[in-house]
Amino acid sequence: MPKGEHLGDLEELTLLAVLRRGPAADGAGVRGELAEAAGRTVSISTVYVTLMRLEEKGYTSSWKGEPTGRRGGKAKRHYAVTPEGRAALEAVRAVRDGMWAGVPDAADA
Amino acid sequence: MPKGEHLGDLEELTLLAVLRRGPAADGAGVRGELAEAAGRTVSISTVYVTLMRLEEKGYTSSWKGEPTGRRGGKAKRHYAVTPEGRAALEAVRAVRDGMWAGVPDAADA
């Protein structure tokens, strides 16, 4: 599997989670989206690692946000899906749709 | 990632490929289907390893076929998707569809 040639299943869901969260997704938000919308419960570390790998592939971008002003803590980092990321996502969807189109109904067993 | 809890992306495509090929899919057929229908070119070894893993998870079953009668060579092994396999496939599809449903149109950038 040459680096960056295709999307792992968690990478795909993570990309979708970022898209759903909109242009100011942060780590915790992505994690919540994965849990609620995808039923995929992962640790926050997993989310960050995945986001970093996606950025290396050019599928997400990120920038450090301003401190929130209340309650302390490191400033949040925000994430967005790049056009390349969106294209990759749509590509895999198209492939799967095409595959399903050729699957016979459950009438064989 | 506890063993067998979810489907890798190639595992998913492989399951779809077996379904498309019908009840007597064999290794080479699955490989061809992956290449033609999914644009995923992998070695034949990769196909077998994936099929074995899927069988361990209970998502496929396989049986040794009768020798073809011509051309020599080891008897082919045939593969089919189990009901559990089909259910897992439909489950991941439903999750992704749900995720996409909440994705805004490409109007942010």
Next chain:
DNA sequence: TAGGGATTTCTGATTTTGTCAGAATAATCC
């Protein structure tokens, strides 16, 4: 009926992805 060639499947060994516990960083509040 033994050897050779053909065809298919299986076994290392390696890279990439998925995973998380705990470490590091940095902001706010006394």
Next chain:
DNA sequence: GGATTATTCTGACAAAATCAGAAATCCCTA
């Protein structure tokens, strides 16, 4: 300043993806 809290990052390992070459097994011919 130092404690507290919130967030991100590192180190280590498990699982999935990958393939080159080994193994198995069938057919043919002499």
